[in-house]
Amino acid sequence: MWDFIGERGDLIAFNALQHANLVLQAVLVATLVAVALAVLVNRFRVLDPIANTISAIGLTIPSFALVGLLLPLTMIGATTAFICVAFYATLPILRNAVVGFAQVDETLIESARGMGMSEASVLLRVRLPLAWPVIHAGVRTSVQMSMGIAAIAAYVLGPGLGGYIFTGLSQAGGVNAVNYALVGTVGIVIVAVIADLLMLLLGRVTISKGIRA
Amino acid sequence: MTQTESSPGSSPEGAISGAELRLENVVKRYPGQKAAAVESLSLTIPAGEIVAFVGPSGCGKTTSLKMINRLIEPTSGTIRLDGEDIRSESATSLRRKIGYVIQGGSLFPHMTVATNVAVVPKMLGWDSKRIATRVDELLDLVGLDPDRYRDRYPRELSGGQQQRVGVARGLAADPPVLLMDEPFGAVDPITRQRLQDELISIQRELRKTIVCVTHDIDEAIKLGDRILILQEGAKIAQYDTPDTILAAPANDFVADFVGAGSSLKQLSLTRVRSLDLGQPTTAHVGEDTGPVVRRAEEAGDDSVVVLDDRDRPVAWPWLRQVRHNDRVQSTPRELLVTLDQAATLNDALDTMLTSAHSKVIVTGDRDRYLGVVDFESVTEHMRRTERDAAQQMQDAGGHEAVDADG
Ligand SMILES: Nc1ncnc2c1ncn2[C@@H]1O[C@H](COP(=O)(O)OP(=O)(O)OP(=O)(O)O)[C@@H](O)[C@H]1O
Ligand SMILES: [Mg+2]
Numbered sequence: 084m085w086d087f088i089g090e091r092g093d094l095i096a097f098n099a100l101q102h103a104n105l106v107l108q109a110v111l112v113a114t115l116v117a118v119a120l121a122v123l124v125n126r127f128r129v130l131d132p133i134a135n136t137i138s139a140i141g142l143t144i145p146s147f148a149l150v151g152l153l154l155p156l157t158m159i160g161a162t163t164a165f166i167c168v169a170f171y172a173t174l175p176i177l178r179n180a181v182v183g184f185a186q187v188d189e190t191l192i193e194s195a196r197g198m199g200m201s202e203a204s205v206l207l208r209v210r211l212p213l214a215w216p217v218i219h220a221g222v223r224t225s226v227q228m229s230m231g232i233a234a235i236a237a238y239v240l241g242p243g244l245g246g247y248i249f250t251g252l253s254q255a256g257g258v259n260a261v262n263y264a265l266v267g268t269v270g271i272v273i274v275a276v277i278a279d280l281l282m283l284l285l286g287r288v289t290i291s292k293g294i295r296a
Numbered sequence: 297m298t299q300t301e302s303s304p305g306s307s308p309e310g311a312i313s314g315a316e317l318r319l320e321n322v323v324k325r326y327p328g329q330k331a332a333a334v335e336s337l338s339l340t341i342p343a344g345e346i347v348a349f350v351g352p353s354g355c356g357k358t359t360s361l362k363m364i365n366r367l368i369e370p371t372s373g374t375i376r377l378d379g380e381d382i383r384s385e386s387a388t389s390l391r392r393k394i395g396y397v398i399q400g401g402s403l404f405p406h407m408t409v410a411t412n413v414a415v416v417p418k419m420l421g422w423d424s425k426r427i428a429t430r431v432d433e434l435l436d437l438v439g440l441d442p443d444r445y446r447d448r449y450p451r452e453l454s455g456g457q458q459q460r461v462g463v464a465r466g467l468a469a470d471p472p473v474l475l476m477d478e479p480f481g482a483v484d485p486i487t488r489q490r491l492q493d494e495l496i497s498i499q500r501e502l503r504k505t506i507v508c509v510t511h512d513i514d515e516a517i518k519l520g521d522r523i524l525i526l527q528e529g530a531k532i533a534q535y536d537t538p539d540t541i542l543a544a545p546a547n548d549f550v551a552d553f554v555g556a557g558s559s560l561k562q563l564s565l566t567r568v569r570s571l572d573l574g575q576p577t578t579a580h581v582g583e584d585t586g587p588v589v590r591r592a593e594e595a596g597d598d599s600v601v602v603l604d605d606r607d608r609p610v611a612w613p614w615l616r617q618v619r620h621n622d623r624v625q626s627t628p629r630e631l632l633v634t635l636d637q638a639a640t641l642n643d644a645l646d647t648m649l650t651s652a653h654s655k656v657i658v659t660g661d662r663d664r665y666l667g668v669v670d671f672e673s674v675t676e677h678m679r680r681t682e683r684d685a686a687q688q689m690q691d692a693g694g695h696e697a698v699d700a701d702g
Binding site: 190191193194195196199200201204209212213291292293294 | 391
């Protein structure tokens with residue numbers, strides 16, 4: 084086992100970084116998209132049930148099915164992996180962002196308007212910071228979930244640690260099968276734990292002390 | 297409509313910094329409702345006065361108020377600020393010169409006290425040094441020590457302190473007009489009375505045009521230079537000074553609303569400053585107690601009013617407590633309950649009931665010490681007014697009653 088890791092150390096580290104990188108980029112884009120969608124939902128309340136349905140149903144689509152649907156459109160490669168991860172990553176953030184925005188006390192918004200804030204300022208200086216703890220929690224969930232999804236993305240030859248798991252599965256019974264599967268799985272868990280710690284740190288830095296739990 | 301640059305500290309007392317507000321046939325009809333929330337309101341609010349809007353729940357007070365800063369657009373009619381139609385500029389730039397204070401202060405919980413107060417100055421593009429100075433000045437004005445409170449978050453403040461910051465925030469860019477919607481509705485009676493006193497004291501210095509919505513007639517009588525009593529649909533039942541409304545209610549609605557017992561209401565009309573204040577022994581923090589004790593004994597006082605370096609009362613120890621120490625001690629200023637000179641006799645009696653001294657310390661601008669009022673002087677004043685009123689009744693015969701009905 085240690086020999087196995089020793090021989091491939093650099094490659095494993097590289098793949099771990101690739102894995103983290105894929106998740107980071109996908110979650111970043113997902114956050115922007117989800118928050119933008121939530122702003123729309125908050126403005127036009129009729130969209131509320133639609134957004135809820137999408138985030139509920141979306142999560143039930145098996146990721147392999149989505150990969151299958153995407154393949155004819157985007158071909159095998161990193162793009163497909165990215166789209167797939169970003170799609171799932173958006174859903175928990177969207178749900179939390181909608182809830183987070185709805186929880187903001189309307190009298191605060193009215194007070195902000197009454198003081199002469201423009202609609203953009205109301206959003207950026209009041210609504211977003213107040214909803215941020217809830218949105219941040221959604222992002223954190225999303226990061227964890229995306230770690231697993233990114234492994235499946237390896238199936239479409241995206242980057243990351245998922246490749247080891249699939250190699251392990253395809254060589255079942257072979258000499259290194261268990262090693263491959265273990266390195267892939269444990270590697271993902273380690274990356275996920277580190278990512279979660281970083282997310283906690285991000286929360287510390289970005290959530291105002293005045294509203295921190 | 298210029299932004300006055302003067303700070304409250306430097307503006308000469310009595311100079312009006314407010315602007316006139318005029319409502320002309322203002323109507324508000326909410327979609328899908330038969331009756332108009334505001335039927336047709338016409339009203340002039342003179343520059344530099346506090347006008348209190350009172351009336352039963354749902355009569356249209358809040359709607360009328362929010363039309364002034366365009367949070368609600370009137371269905372028809374015109375509102376003028378300093379003679380100019382408020383629609384002649386954008387809603388946001390209008391609102392930056394109209395302070396807005398609502399119940400509980402409505403502070404942004406994710407911003408510190410200083411950031412909350414600085415919201416409007418920042419939007420107006422003030423530089424950070426000017427903003428910092430202004431924030432400290434305002435916190436001081438509303439009776440909060442800047443060094444202690446500027447970096448706190450709203451949840452680290454009491455309800456009354458939050459409300460004070462709310463008022464400071466409303467005044468931040470020195471707007472000519474301040475709109476307040478039930479500003480003191482969410483705090484306990486003692487705190488409310490203190491906040492009212494402070495507002496009156498601040499207004500004495502600043503002379504803004506203030507519109508204050510309340511459903512408490514006593515608050516209206518106390519705060520208002522004029523009171524606007526509204527009926528369903530924001531119909532004006534009476535618009536006049538508190539004295540006139542109490543002495544001559546325009547109709548049964550007003551009479552009912554103001555309530556019976558108008559000689560008791562005199563208690564809420566008379567200000568503490570119209571009494572003769574007692575002058576017990578005072579001392580400054582840090583003074584040697586020896587001479588202080590001697591002064592008190594000579595004057596026959598059993599307690600000493602302790603003032604800080606700005607002549608604000610900070611403690612009120614008994615003489616025997618003073619004797620314990622070599623130097624005069626202070627306590628945090630917030631712990632001492634005092635009355636502003638504009639407080640009513642009603643407030644004075646309330647406060648005395650909870651005071652160990654059965655007297656109350658009276659303060660003027662910026663909490664400066666003025667003197668002490670005791671129970672006897674209040675009752676003496678009451679007896680005198682009652683005697684005077686009886687005398688007048690006799691002199692005037694039945695005329696008064698006829699006039700009031702007409
Ligand atoms: N956004 C709205 N849509 C429809 N009707 C409204 C709206 N806001 C207020 N109203 C109605 O307009 C009338 C006046 O309301 P307003 O809030 O001005 O009353 P108020 O005098 O401030 O009452 P309160 O003392 O309870 O605060 C009420 O009948 C109320 O139901
Ligand atoms: Mg109201």
